[in-house]
Amino acid sequence: MTFDQPSHAEDPAHSNRLHVAVIMDGNGRWATNRGWPRLVGHRKGAERVRELVDACPDIGIKYLTLYAFSTENWKRSTEEVMGLMSLFARYVKREAGRMNREGVRLRVIGDRTRLDCKLRELFDWIERETAGNDRVHLTVAVNYGGRDEIRRATQAIARDVAAGKLEPENVSDATLSDYMDTHFLPDPDLVVRTSGETRVSNFLLWQSAYSEYVFTPVLWPDFTPQTMNTILQNFGQRERRFGGVLK
Template identity: 50%
Template sequence: MLTPDPSASGEQAFDVPRHVAIIMDGNGRWAAKRHLPRKLGHRQGVEAVRVIVRAAGEMGIRYLTLYGFSSENWKRPAEEVSDLMGLLRLFIRRDLAELHQNGVQVRIIGEREHLEPDIVALIEEAETLTHSNDQLKLIIAFNYGGQNEITSAVRRIAREVKAGTLDPETITQETVAAHLDTAGVPDPDLIIRTSGEKRLSNFLIWQSAYAELVFTDVFWPDFSPERLKEAVLEYNMRDRRFGAVGEPVKS
């Protein structure tokens, strides 16, 4: 793990997890609390994304995964779904140049079959433009569901077995991981969920096996760099043994 130099601020050094994943929850309740339309909560949530992506890079986090739109979110009212799709368009069009300039690599995971063609084109543009960047890997889970991801991975593995290119006796955990949307991305060390809910909601089901979980009551639009640091400090208080006995294992 990376250890930032705190000398400038006089703060105590702490270990920064390599991969942080965040379930961005509470936009609607943030808006309701202020007697505002839900769509304004989602828009404020996008502003929080911009702030946290910048803060994660400055902290030395190497991988940041954000749960933007789940495969279950299609059950929401059509107007709200349309607003969420529009916000993805806005985020990519407005912020892609800055992300690229700052060395951020953008990767979108999740199913693309039901997305509008212009959104798919924007996703592909973002991934292609930033492919070689290596300062921060930003993974956005959009139209994503963990169970769907595992099912698709099993389906791909089954095709390879049927084609005779894969011996079922050689299938390992690494084989499955290599067929997931997150292939090549290390499993998250820390998963944060905002808004006070305490569940994963079908997010990174396979990858979260040994992640540390931090739940905060703060709604996502109010989640600040200070709150991110608090979560990282709590992560530092955990002993990560990965089923072993003895000294904690550092990632």
């Protein structure tokens, strides 16, 4: 798969470390619009994930973080929730070989305590299986919520302070980042939300403080690597000041 490189890819700092996070929205709507069950849309969305991961090296993405299931998604029907959990398991099993061949490292963030023990074991297995890969870092958020993540991180800090492992005055922004689920990732450069919604939906609240955002009307099952490449080309034209002033 070949694309014209986006302008930011000419900058080694970007091409080596570009982190894009995606709120994958619109699967159910895509299926409903066609008179199909919502799970059909989720299965089509999983195909798009595979295509985008394959394309990441060509379009300059080193780190790709995907919002797959939020802490609020448990409110959906039992059928849809169970279908999504089965889809996660099938994706891991089916894609394990491909990920190793393509140098993809997969990690899962979020609170796993509510997940089925077999799914937790599968996530642990794929993380170990792909731990040596470094071409693309794929992170999938499952039972994840930004507020929940911050709560769990501050609880962990409080425990370490109480145990004498950490002095309160030494708690900095970097300290909190080290206790977050994403401690192994750079903050996202760009957050993309599909389906036309313009909410951040409790995703990477701490990490995206200075991220650029793109809200696209494209439903996730229609979101192709070329769509992402176009977004990245536009992103390359943005001036990121991080609170400062360009000289």
